[in-house]
Amino acid sequence: MAPHPAAPTLIGSVQRALRLLEAVGSHVDGAPAKQLARETGLPLPTAYHLLRTLTHEGYLRREKGVFVYGEAAERLTHGGTAQNRRSKIEESLAHWRDVIGAPVYFAVYRDGEIELVAVADTPTAPPVDEWDDFRATGHAHAIGQCLLSQLDEQGRRDHLARYPVRPVTPNTVRDDRALLERLSTVGRMEPLIEREEYALGTVCAAIPITVGSTAAAMGISVPLHQQERLVPAVERLRAEVGRLVGSLAFSISI
Template identity: 70%
Template sequence: MGSVQRAMRLLECVADHEHGAPAKQLARETGLALPTAYHLLRTLAHEGYLRRDRGLFFLGGAAERLSGSAAQQKRRSTIVDALAHWRDSVGAPVYYAVYREGEIEINCVSDTPGNPAVQEWADFRETGHAHAVGKCLLSQLDEDARRDHLARYPVRTITPYTVRDDGALLRRLERTRRMEPVVERQEYALGVACAAIPITVGATAATIAISLPARQADRLLPATRQLQGEIGRLLGSLAISISI
């Protein structure tokens, strides 16, 4: 345990020196005996956590990957906590999705036993024309990107309420005003109504959505407006999480 603690102190010290530092300086700043520092530095370099160049030590690829993983986990924790807060605030399951590399990705869902999320009975990626999440993401794309998506995932009937063909869907998307919530009722799953709020950060299309039983459809728009207000207050924290 002592060796691990000393090695971590050396890593932290190296991280503080963007332009590298020699072993003697690192030993002095960490309070380690020079032979101990040399031994640990060589071990860390051998394992890829440090690299040595012209007598100076820098963070290595393994340390940078570890740092990147920690940062990614922190971003994911941010969105998970935000979704749980919104779920409890509006009393409905909350979904977070992005459109990345031509695909619809549901990245996080927060629900409870009393308010369960919609079951994915038909692949969400292939049925973007039917659910609010997909239509919200598609509404943020340009016409060429929409047509490319539909060429790969054409409109097909999911329920009696699903939009009937590509042309009808494109016309509906064109009528959607920028940053306007998208609502669908029983188009993906019978007995379920959904609303999705668009979020665009840079070139990334994203959305936060909720679902409710169709019998509670009168709650959908008030809950969506409430959710929009909640998102507005946390948008700064959310923006850094788009890349999850």
């Protein structure tokens, strides 16, 4: 039986379409179909057909006789950029994890929500188990308290109106008023420490990070029986961040 030609034909079409996309990307102001066909070595009718298909699917736009990237291609580009940013953040967290010897967390406060962006941990230094919704329990963990401490009073009250204080462990702050009083006493760039307020058997600390106008924080956690490590570790983290953050491309656009 003769081999079915559809698969190799389809693969060939995809390869030719990708060559056209690469050719379009090499021209800042776009390029006409004849030039793209010549640069990719494709017959002009084939190039026209693929360019029309790519335009119909949103990967290209035709403007004043030249082809440029469309929204679909731009989404792919932005996705790759976002992944690169996330990788840089994860690499940075892994560095601090190795320096400190404890799990390291990075979180931001975005669109009224606490968002845990990345965590670096190891099998011998596991992260805190998110047994209760991390976003809804910002009052109970160091990362959340650190982020809330960077908001103004109205921002804190708006957050607590959506996520009121509730007991997570027997050590959780007792009510909204007590939490607001605690947050009002936190100095700028001062570490925030909590002991077994989110998870029994764990103590945590977090420091604020400047990322434009967005509240961000880095945190660490250690088991309760190692709590004497917490303050030296968070001070080490603060020193490392102060020394290295200027050379790192922290981004929250991910």
